[in-house]
């Protein structure tokens with residue numbers, strides 16, 4: 001059964017409605033509760049106005065400090081001793097037989113600062129200009145192929161038939177997975193992602209563990225094959241990667257291939273979906289972009305600023321720190337609301353307005369500092385190609401009805417379904 005989601009429409013949104021609570025705890029209650037939330041940004045705006053730095057109740061978000069304004073976050077992101085907390089994995093994923101949790105423990109994102117930095121440098125070194133140059137034609141081929149499949153119909157659900165499929169197919173090609181294996185890997189990737197969600201049934205957990213074992217075995221085998229006969233793919237580049245004399249261990253290689261497969265998947269799906277919603281709600285911007293493709297690069301930055309798919313960064317303070325007059329002790333938790341900061345009026349003029357021509361410098365959609373998204377260049381290509389190909393091939397693209405639904409999630413934000421016609 002499909003989750004109910006949050007009803008929304010393509011009508012212009014009132015970003016500053018009356019009747020929202022003024023009490024920060026109550027604002028957070030509304031944010032968490034899909035039935036009360038409605039649109040997301042009016043609540044973030046309210047939180048930023050009444051309590052831009054705010055320590056919430058322990059039972060809600062670990063009593064974490066919450067930041068919704070640009071001013072403080074720059075300092076937090078630059079502090080090397082404010083890090084992702086590996087403990088989150090132990091607390092969040094207590095289910096199953098340990099296969100899923102084992103992979104999550106091994107991916108760079110959730111490791112202690114030392115292995116994280118070393119592994120990150122090695123993985124990043126495989127993202128060479130030569131590799132990146134190959135990605136645009138792959139993305140174009142995938143996007144055109146997907147449109148070919150539904151162009152002859154009356155309607156399509158962009159989320160399912162396009163937005164979800166683009167990042168999966170592109171990263172699978174890039175990693176060097178042979179096409180005949182796509183269905184199996186797609187199923188593993190889906191089951192793996194479900195096991196990482198908030199509510200996990202025993203069945204979902206079991207499938208997540210099976211998927212984790214399946215992915216580990218698959219990438220171990222692919223690594224074996226490519227170390228014998230290297231190809232022009234990311235797996236071969238990762239096998240060859242070397243920085244300061246260090247190499248990835250086979251275990252690190254395999255876990256981080258799984259991370260690359262997963263990290264760019266629903267994030268990019270949601271970036272595409274949020275951009276489509278934003279364009280449908282702003283027909284003048286849609287028309288401008290359709291008629292002026294040279295604006296695409298800038299438009300993608302504005303999509304990232306305007307409605308980021310990753311909304312929250314969690315951090316833990318290792319040494320304690322002072323920000324303004326606030327002392328955060330050793331072990332203090334921090335939540336940085338990236339989407340709220342991307343609409344901070346001290347940073348962007350009229351931030352609730354979508355303006356694909358605006359000068360969008362330094363948004364936080366890909367975070368900043370030690371964990372800055374490794375796949376940002378790929379995500380940008382996929383977004384530009386994904387939106388550009390749609391507008392080229394289906395110039396009269398429009399929503400099939402006046403309504404759609406947001407998924408009822410906080411961390412990763414995007415539409416649940418987007419039925420369009422053309």
Ligand code: HEM
Pocket residue numbers: 084108109110120171259260261263264265267268271308309310313314365366367370371372373374375376378379
């Ligand atoms: C619109 C698409 C994307 C968005 C919005 C996004 C956003 C982010 C954010 C906010 C982080 C930081 C997480 C943190 O600080 O805890 C991150 C990290 C990461 N992203 Fe992305 N991402 C996207 C696409 C991709 C793609 C396509 C890939 C790879 C193929 C990728 C790979 C990664 C990896 C490996 C990390 C971890 C970096 C580290 O631990 O140092 N992402 N991403």
